Structure formats: C-alpha cells, structure tokens
Amino acid sequence: RTEFALLTTLSQQPDTALNYSALSEAVYGRAQPEDEARALLRPHIARLRHKLEATRITGVTLVSIRSMGYMLQTDA
Secondary structure, three states, rough: OOOHHHHHHHOOOOOOOOEEHHHHHHHHHHOOOOOHHHHHHHHHHHHOOOOOOHHHHEEEEEEEEOOOOEEEEOOO
16 A cells, blocks of 8 residues: 555656655655655665566656655656
C-alpha cells in the first residue's frame, strides 16, 4: 500500500522533485520532520525501484535528489 501511494504521488507530478515531508504527508497522511520522513520512506523507495526495474519499462526512473527528496523522471 505504501509503495502504491508513493508511486501514485510521484506519478502525479512527473519530472518534479518532491521533498521528503511532502511525500510523507501524501503517504502517511501527516507531515513529519525531514530526517524521520527520509528514514521511513527509504526502504519503500528501494523496493519500488527494484519493482520498476523488474518490469523493464523504459523511460521511467525513480531518482534521488540529494538532501531533498525523490522524483519520477520520464524520458518523454
């Protein structure tokens, strides 16, 4: 469920970096401090990346934005 919420949130704003707090609020329903949000999201992002790579879909990449958050990058 968490990974689906993350993918949905990121896909609604492709090629736009979303910070940890915004993603945390979208996924968990409440904003959290940056460090806590990053720690909570990190394992879900790793699993989501693995699943996206396993599908072999080209043109979509889950990118880490250092000290900021994540972005779903498209090659469109």
